[in-house]
Amino acid sequence: MIIKDKEGNIIGPKEEMHWETVETMMPINDTLKAKLSTKKFAAAWFVSHCNARSGRDLIAEELRTELAKFDMQVDIFGRCGTKECPRGSMKECLQLVETDYYFYLSFENSFAEDYVTEKLLNGLNHYAVPVVYGGANYTRFMPEGIYVTAEQTRIRELAEEMVDIINDKQKYYDFFKWHNHYSYHELRDSRDTDAYCKLCALVNNQEKYLTTSIYEDFTKWWTPENECV
Incomplete structure (x- = not known):
């Protein structure tokens, strides 16, 4: 992953990042608001490695159960879920994230310091708020206020937080103010199975x-x- 500022300079990730705060970031424009207006489902997750040691499958299922109480939907694509994303169709599947899903589950299969895979970019670069679950210090990769964190002890509270964000357009818009200041890029030849x-x-x-x-x-x-x- 490479992070650039609005001038195109590479600024991270590094051990200590000096981010703009969400409060001081510029508000999003009407074009981005229109892009976000098509969202209709709570969250998506693309996963093929089931029963990972991190316990992410259980977290995802519990979150899906809690959000269902609010009539909100979590779709899991791939071998571990009920939705399909055929091999070779990832681009089209990620387009669905852009148009249909408010959040993207960036759940890692391993808890390790600063172990972050392309799952984070799936959300950031496809206009969905990342829900992170892993062992990294995520402030090395993102400013606080543009993602939410999943913890085993507070899934019910997480679901309520996500519902609140979905139902408050201004709160949701604020998660995308970073687009005015930063951009995220893949490392050359980088992939989850490296x-x-x-x-x-x-x-x-x-x-x-x-x-x-x-x-x-x-x-x-x-x-x-x-x-x-």
């Missing part, structure tokens, strides 16, 4: 062994420029 990312996840999950295939992929792929964040 061998380096797999290695990070395995190490931080205290796996005893690294499979030969992952090791071979890692040694072929890794260069200092390709380290994932």
